[in-house]
Amino acid sequence: MTTMEDLAEIKHLMMQASITKLTLTSPSLSLEIVTAAHEADPSLAASRGSNPGALSDAPSDSGPARADKQAQVRTVRSRHIGRFQHRYLTRKLPAIIPGMRIVRGEILGFIRDGMAMHPVHAESDGTITEILQSPDSVVGYGTALIAYRPCLP
Amino acid sequence: MIEVLTVGAQTTIQDQGRLGFLRYGVGCAGAMDAVALRCANIWLGNDENAAAIEIPSFPFKVRALADTHLAVSGADSDIRVDDIPFSPWGRLALKTGQTLHIGAPRRYSRCYLAVAGGWDVPLVLGSRSTQNRGSFGGLEGRGLSMGDRLRPISRPERSVPLPPDETWLGFVPPYLALPDAAVSQDGECTLRVLRAGEYGHFTEAAIAAFWQTPWKVTMQSNRAGYRLAGETLTFQKTVEMRSHGIVPGVVQVPPSGAPIIQLSDAHTAGGYPKIGTVIQADLWRIGQAPLGSVIRFVEVDYEQALQALEKIEHYLNALRLAVNDTWDAVSPKEQT
Numbered sequence: 438m439t440t441m442e443d444l445a446e447i448k449h450l451m452m453q454a455s456i457t458k459l460t461l462t463s464p465s466l467s468l469e470i471v472t473a474a475h476e477a478d479p480s481l482a483a484s485r486g487s488n489p490g491a492l493s494d495a496p497s498d499s500g501p502a503r504a505d506k507q508a509q510v511r512t513v514r515s516r517h518i519g520r521f522q523h524r525y526l527t528r529k530l531p532a533i534i535p536g537m538r539i540v541r542g543e544i545l546g547f548i549r550d551g552m553a554m555h556p557v558h559a560e561s562d563g564t565i566t567e568i569l570q571s572p573d574s575v576v577g578y579g580t581a582l583i584a585y586r587p588c589l590p
Numbered sequence: 591m592i593e594v595l596t597v598g599a600q601t602t603i604q605d606q607g608r609l610g611f612l613r614y615g616v617g618c619a620g621a622m623d624a625v626a627l628r629c630a631n632i633w634l635g636n637d638e639n640a641a642a643i644e645i646p647s648f649p650f651k652v653r654a655l656a657d658t659h660l661a662v663s664g665a666d667s668d669i670r671v672d673d674i675p676f677s678p679w680g681r682l683a684l685k686t687g688q689t690l691h692i693g694a695p696r697r698y699s700r701c702y703l704a705v706a707g708g709w710d711v712p713l714v715l716g717s718r719s720t721q722n723r724g725s726f727g728g729l730e731g732r733g734l735s736m737g738d739r740l741r742p743i744s745r746p747e748r749s750v751p752l753p754p755d756e757t758w759l760g761f762v763p764p765y766l767a768l769p770d771a772a773v774s775q776d777g778e779c780t781l782r783v784l785r786a787g788e789y790g791h792f793t794e795a796a797i798a799a800f801w802q803t804p805w806k807v808t809m810q811s812n813r814a815g816y817r818l819a820g821e822t823l824t825f826q827k828t829v830e831m832r833s834h835g836i837v838p839g840v841v842q843v844p845p846s847g848a849p850i851i852q853l854s855d856a857h858t859a860g861g862y863p864k865i866g867t868v869i870q871a872d873l874w875r876i877g878q879a880p881l882g883s884v885i886r887f888v889e890v891d892y893e894q895a896l897q898a899l900e901k902i903e904h905y906l907n908a909l910r911l912a913v914n915d916t917w918d919a920v921s922p923k924e925q926t
Contacts, residue, residue, distance in 0.1 A: 525677045526766055527666045527697065542674050544758065552767070552912035554680065554760030 598647025622877030640708025665695035680760035822847035
């Protein structure tokens, strides 16, 4: 039985090792633990110099040269009218959290319109910086839903 | 067209079944979860009886050999297109060369993979369902194998087009939309049952046990029937019957006292006494009950059984309306 204390310990160990995502799967259980990149040890994050996604979310003291390379934050907007869902109906965890890496085409959330669940897709690879709408909030066409920082080429 | 890359045992083509031939000893076959099958076909604008792939073992993986519109329904599985995660219970577009991966279910047990137009396998006695007992129907009367290629039935004048830029569209599954279909927090599934012909032949203790105790789906369960473990059901006196016609849903009790729920691949006749019949509206829920899961029975009458069926039809009607809305939003030029 995994307790909240266990989870806190796992999170601490993941941060120490600069691991942002841990997935455990069995036929009857799936557990995914995701830590926000900005919570990770800055020195460890900076040491992963070959990873542009991690660099783009590094703290502001990471130097002007690095800041020049940071992409502008963009927003994903709703293309439907409905209720914004952070997670799929049968899932306990949200599809995304701030700091999470995303890939183009990935489903970041849903707009529920009656029986239909319209996907909110990632428009490019990047890192989530903020979720702009609360769960189950009513959104319209063009409502900004999610802010993300695209990966630099 | 798709090519099967990874497949487990008992993965077969099924539609709603081969009805009308029980008198000749030909079983129904058909999808174990007919609601999921119908949903997938509704999303794609197919005839609701179009054939889909029934997937009871995982992982299952296919590659698109042409641009294809597919739908995945049934169990709550993790879906991936190439390496990108998608959600279950929706229709999706697969481009040539892309792969679709369906992982082990988090809940329930069978997925259905439908294609726009339905999978093109021969009609045998009015159905495309694989008849495992007779080894006919479906794809050469057998389960799918790695390397098999399946193509959809071409629809030159597709009545309902699909939006060309849509990559995925999800729908609310019945186990969330139908409150009385929900599985309890501890994973138990309650099935509604009508009394059957030999109900009065069982002892009072057996009848009480049937309604009041949990039943475990044993490993000796398959598409033909689910053999249950629990209390031993005893008869007031020895019951000897001639074989007679039976249908999916019938709960037989052999001399061992362990009940068997007859399912899609059931024999057409049997001589064991019948204590009850799972109502048609709940057959899909048995089909999704995993091996090892626990079920309970609750008694209903004929009117309640019909009302339960109506609720499913209302749910499917709501889905049809939602699907029509998605197509109405597509301008004629965009329709493919």
